[in-house]
Amino acid sequence: MSSAERLAVTAEAERVLRQNWHEGERQGIRFACTEPSPGRYPWQWYWDSCFAAIVWRRFDRERARAELESLLAVQRPTGFVGHTIFWRQPVSLSRLLFYNVTSRSALQTETIQPPLLAWAWRIAVGDPAAEPRIAAHMDWLAANRDLEGDGLLWIVQPDESGLDASPKFEPIWGRRSNGRLGFPLLVRHNRRLDFDARRIRERGGPLLCEVLVNTMWSLSLQATGRPSATPALVERLWDERRGLFVDEAQPGGLRPQPLTWASLAPLALPDLPEAIGRRLIEEHLLNPREFLTPVAPPSVSVSDRGYEPDGGHGLLRRYWRGPTWINSAWIVWIGMRRLGYEAEAQTLADGVIAAAAREGLREYYDPRTGAGLGAKDFAWSALVAELADPDPTAAQSHL
Numbered sequence: 106m107s108s109a110e111r112l113a114v115t116a117e118a119e120r121v122l123r124q125n126w127h128e129g130e131r132q133g134i135r136f137a138c139t140e141p142s143p144g145r146y147p148w149q150w151y152w153d154s155c156f157a158a159i160v161w162r163r164f165d166r167e168r169a170r171a172e173l174e175s176l177l178a179v180q181r182p183t184g185f186v187g188h189t190i191f192w193r194q195p196v197s198l199s200r201l202l203f204y205n206v207t208s209r210s211a212l213q214t215e216t217i218q219p220p221l222l223a224w225a226w227r228i229a230v231g232d233p234a235a236e237p238r239i240a241a242h243m244d245w246l247a248a249n250r251d252l253e254g255d256g257l258l259w260i261v262q263p264d265e266s267g268l269d270a271s272p273k274f275e276p277i278w279g280r281r282s283n284g285r286l287g288f289p290l291l292v293r294h295n296r297r298l299d300f301d302a303r304r305i306r307e308r309g310g311p312l313l314c315e316v317l318v319n320t321m322w323s324l325s326l327q328a329t330g331r332p333s334a335t336p337a338l339v340e341r342l343w344d345e346r347r348g349l350f351v352d353e354a355q356p357g358g359l360r361p362q363p364l365t366w367a368s369l370a371p372l373a374l375p376d377l378p379e380a381i382g383r384r385l386i387e388e389h390l391l392n393p394r395e396f397l398t399p400v401a402p403p404s405v406s407v408s409d410r411g412y413e414p415d416g417g418h419g420l421l422r423r424y425w426r427g428p429t430w431i432n433s434a435w436i437v438w439i440g441m442r443r444l445g446y447e448a449e450a451q452t453l454a455d456g457v458i459a460a461a462a463r464e465g466l467r468e469y470y471d472p473r474t475g476a477g478l479g480a481k482d483f484a485w486s487a488l489v490a491e492l493a494d495p496d497p498t499a500a501q502s503h504l
């Protein structure tokens with residue numbers, strides 16, 4: 106990988122972040138944030154913003170803070186922060202069917218996304234424990250989503266994981282999964298129950314204890330000095346036989362079979378037991394029949410029946426079904442480096458950097474060829490700067 110390519114992708118990351126930056130005011134509230142992609146995603150998304158803030162810290166620390174402050178600006182007195190915030194314009198009529206809102210005039214959705222705000226704040230802004238609004242946000246999550254009191258969170262529909270139409274949700278939600286025609290029925294059902302996890306459980310669920318959400322939750326807990334959720338994650342979701350983390354659905358205790366990159370996401374946890382991390386890497390991430398492709402890691406294992414490396418086709422766009430996303434590459438790369446797989450981490454980074462250098466910051470990439478897919482000028486793909494120019498300072502040592 107030439108240093109010219111590294112510099113080029115870092116410059117491109119800055120260009121895209123600056124281009125997608127949007128400031129204004131809605132319902133009397135000021136905001137300033139990075140939209141995920143011009144045109145296609147005209148609002149603020151919770152986890153996209155966390156990733157954008159992490160990269161903004163390299164170019165403009167004020168913007169990193171403003172990005173995360175805009176999430177906190179819509180926080181309700183309960184501590185809740187929704188997964189999409191409609192700053193620019195209200196939800197269109199056609200999108201109403203698919204969006205987790207109570208009405209068209211809503212400023213935000215009623216659902217969550219992977220809760221990495223406190224961790225992102227630690228990396229990009231400062232000590233999240235010194236920010237009472239973050240504490241309130243974490244308290245809301247614990248009070249409303251830790252349904253079994255073991256420290257792990259439960260989600261009420263697939264898009265709360267950020268992994269929308271991943272095939273791993275189909276054994277649970279079936280034709281009501283994201284990207285399937287029945288999804289609006291799930292939204293309607295949950296809307297009637299105010300997207301309240303306990304009420305949804307009382308009505309028969311399903312609910313899911315999902316690996317990626319709980320990985321981000323554990324990182325945030327640790328970033329604020331609260332007890333880690335990693336021991337509970339291992340206790341509940343680690344599958345010793347498969348050497349993987351696997352979600353659990355309730356009622357019924359179903360453990361979905363499809364193998365996706367989310368099973369490897371706990372690699373980002375600094376307190377993950379080392380033996381587990383090594384199994385994730387050696388048996389799966391470095392396995393050419395699973396996640397070792399030229400541009401890795403594919404969002405679904407190459408061996409899986411649901412693997413669609415070009416993202417699939419159809420009426421509804423289907424995300425996370427095989428292509429490589431740059432946030433996932435960054436998350437597993439953190440663990441590879443921590444556990445000493447330096448050369449392998451570099452190879453993975455090189456694959457992603459080369460794809461971004463050639464194709465620009467796309468939403469996702471074909472894991473075989475690196476062809477860019479989905480939205481263009483996609484903000485969180487700016488995380489390629491973390492791979493191209495690792496930060497040796499305090500922020501990175503926290504990783």
Ligand code: GLC
Nearest residue numbers: 141146150153267268269424
């Ligand atoms: C898609 C992704 C989700 C993301 C959103 C905005 O819905 O699946 O993770 O937050 O787009 O980029």
